[in-house]
Amino acid sequence: MKIRNLLLIPATLVATLSSLTSCGVDRWPEYAAETELDQWITTVMRENYLWYTDIPEDKNLNFFKAPEDFLKSIVSKEDNAASYIDTIYQQPLPSYGFDYNLYQVVNNDTAYNALITYVLPDSPASAAGLKRGDWIVEVNDEVITKKSESKLLNTGLALKLTTGTYTYQTDPETEAQIGVVVKSGTAQIGAEQGVEDNPIHYHSVITTANGIKVGYLVYSHFTAGTEADPQKYNEQLRAVSREFATAGITELILDLRYNKGGSLACAQLLCALVAPQSALGTPLGNLTYNDKLASKDRSLTFDSKLIGSGSNLNISQGFIISSNATAGVSGVMLNLLSPLKRWGLVGSNVSCNGVATEGFADPTNTWSLNPVVCTVYNSLQESGRGGSFTATKTISETNNLTKFLPFGNPDEMLLSTTIGLIDGTIKPTSPTAQSTIQPVKEVIRTPARKSITRTTIR
Numbered sequence: 001m002k003i004r005n006l007l008l009i010p011a012t013l014v015a016t017l018s019s020l021t022s023c024g025v026d027r028w029p030e031y032a033a034e035t036e037l038d039q040w041i042t043t044v045m046r047e048n049y050l051w052y053t054d055i056p057e058d059k060n061l062n063f064f065k066a067p068e069d070f071l072k073s074i075v076s077k078e079d080n081a082a083s084y085i086d087t088i089y090q091q092p093l094p095s096y097g098f099d100y101n102l103y104q105v106v107n108n109d110t111a112y113n114a115l116i117t118y119v120l121p122d123s124p125a126s127a128a129g130l131k132r133g134d135w136i137v138e139v140n141d142e143v144i145t146k147k148s149e150s151k152l153l154n155t156g157l158a159l160k161l162t163t164g165t166y167t168y169q170t171d172p173e174t175e176a177q178i179g180v181v182v183k184s185g186t187a188q189i190g191a192e193q194g195v196e197d198n199p200i201h202y203h204s205v206i207t208t209a210n211g212i213k214v215g216y217l218v219y220s221h222f223t224a225g226t227e228a229d230p231q232k233y234n235e236q237l238r239a240v241s242r243e244f245a246t247a248g249i250t251e252l253i254l255d256l257r258y259n260k261g262g263s264l265a266c267a268q269l270l271c272a273l274v275a276p277q278s279a280l281g282t283p284l285g286n287l288t289y290n291d292k293l294a295s296k297d298r299s300l301t302f303d304s305k306l307i308g309s310g311s312n313l314n315i316s317q318g319f320i321i322s323s324n325a326t327a328g329v330s331g332v333m334l335n336l337l338s339p340l341k342r343w344g345l346v347g348s349n350v351s352c353n354g355v356a357t358e359g360f361a362d363p364t365n366t367w368s369l370n371p372v373v374c375t376v377y378n379s380l381q382e383s384g385r386g387g388s389f390t391a392t393k394t395i396s397e398t399n400n401l402t403k404f405l406p407f408g409n410p411d412e413m414l415l416s417t418t419i420g421l422i423d424g425t426i427k428p429t430s431p432t433a434q435s436t437i438q439p440v441k442e443v444i445r446t447p448a449r450k451s452i453t454r455t456t457i458r
Contacts, residue, residue, distance in 0.1 A: 035063035037362060038070045041085070041369055044360050049083070049371045050290050051076035067367060075371075082328075082353050083371040088361060090227065094156060094192035097123020098130055101398075102149065106180055111143045113164065113181045114152060115404065118220075118258060120195050128161070128189040132406045135181045138162035156192040163187055166401045179401055199223050199262075200236045202255075202407040205247040208423040215244035215313070216415065218255040218407045219270075222262030222329045234269060238310030241273045245311035252313060253418050255321040255407065257347060257397065261328020264356040264376065268300055271336055275302045277314040283379040285336050287356065293373075300336075315342065319418045322347040323397065332356065332376050335384035344392035344428060346418045354385030392428045393417055 042061065046052050054076035065073060067085045075083050097120035105111040114136040119125045138144065139151045140160050151159065164181040171178050202218040217240060225232035244252070252274055271284055284300040304312070320334065322345050331352035337343050354377075357370040377383050397404060397413045405412040410419065420426030 098125035135164040222266035241310040257323040352384035354383030
C-alpha cells in the first residue's frame with residue numbers, strides 16, 4: 001500500500017521576494033502562482049496553529065519551497081511532525097492492496113524475501129489469494145533485490161509471484177535450528193486498481209478456554225467515512241458494537257498495531273462505545289486552542305448521543321494491541337481512557353503527543369493542510385504530552401515468524417498473547433498501561449489572554 005504520494009509542483013525558483021521587480025517592471029504576477037500555495041499555508045497557520053507565535057516572520061520565509069518542505073520550515077519545535085500536508089484525491093490511489101516487510105535471505109547478501117503484513121479486502125492481492133503471513137520469494141521469476149523491489153508495488157502491472165512459507169531447518173554444520181523461507185507455490189496478481197482502505201479491517205468474537213467472551217477488532221485508522229458517505233465507517237463501527245453486544249462480550253481486544261492516527265472525533269466515538277455504562281455522560285477530557293481561538297475551547301464527555309445506532313459495550317477489561325507503528329490519535333485515546341484504569345497494552349509502548357490536528361482544504365481543493373490546533377487533556381487535566389504508555393506485555397509480532405499469521409488466528413503472536421492475559425495463562429508485567437513520564441498540565445491563561453496556552457512538566 002504505502003500510498004502517501006504528493007503531487008509535484010514546479011521546481012523551486014532561484015529568486016527572492018526582493019528580486020521580483022527588475023528594471024522598473026513589476027514581475028510579481030509571473031511568480032504569484034509559484035508562491036500562492038505557501039502563502040495560503042502561512043495564512044491558515046498564523047490563525048489556527050497552536051504554536052502560531054513560533055512561525056517566523058514572512059520576510060524570513062522562502063515561499064518557493066514545495067509544500068511539505070515549506071511546512072517543515074515554519075512549524076514549531078514543539079510540533080514533532082504532528083502537522084502535515086497532503087494532496088486530496090477524490091478516488092483511492094491505485095494499489096495492489098498489500099504491504100510487506102523485507103527480510104534478507106540466509107547466506108545471500110543481495111536477495112530478499114517479502115513478508116506480507118497487511119492485505120486489503122477486494123484488492124488485487126486478496127483476489128490473488130494472498131494473505132497476511134504469506135511470503136513472496138520471487139517476482140516474475142526473479143529474486144527480490146533492492147533494485148528489483150520496486151516491481152512489488154511501483155510498476156502497477158500484473159505480476160507473477162512465487163510464494164513461500166516460513167519453517168525451521170537444521171543447519172548441517174552446526175545442527176542449530178534456523179528459520180528459512182521455502183517455496184510453496186505461485187500467485188498471479190492483477191494490475192493495480194483503486195482500493196478502498198476500510199479502517200474496520202477485521203472483527204470477530206472469541207471465546208477463551210475458560211469461557212470468557214471477547215470482542216476482537218482490527219481498527220487500522222481513525223476515519224469517519226468517505227467523501228460520498230462521510231459516516232460510512234463510523235456506522236460500520238456502530239454495527240460491530242451491536243454484534244459484540246448481542247454476543248455478550250465482556251472484554252475487548254482493540255488491535256491498533258498499524259494505526260497511525262486520524263480523527264479525534266472517531267476516537268471519542270470509540271471511547272463512548274467501549275466505556276463502562278456508569279461512565280456515560282461523565283467528563284472524558286477537554287480541548288484547548290490558541291489564544292486567538294479560545295472561544296473554540298470545549299469539554300469532551302463519554303457522550304451517549306454519539307453511540308447512535310450502536311451499543312455501549314460496558315467493557316470491564318480491555319486490551320490494545322500496539323506496535324512501533326501505533327501513533328497519533330491512538331496515544332491520545334489511550335490518555336483519554338487512562339483515568340478508567342481498565343486498559344492494558346500488548347506489544348510496544350505507545351507515545352502520546354497530546355494534541356489534535358484539523359484539516360483545511362486550499363481554495364483549489366487540491367491540498368489538505370492539517371496543522372496542530374489544540375491540546376487534548378483527559379478528565380484529570382493531563383495531556384500526556386511527551387510521555388508514553390508502557391506495555392502490559394512487551395512482545396513483537398515477529399518474535400516467532402511461524403506465528404506471523406492472519407488477523408483473528410488464535411495462534412497469531414500478539415492475539416494469542418492477549419488471550420493468554422485474559423484467561424490467566426500469561427501473567428502481565430503491569431496491570432494497566434501506565435505513563436512512564438509525568439503527564440503535562442495546563443497552565444491557566446491570564447485574563448488578558450495575551451499569550452497562547454503554554455504547558456509545563458508537573
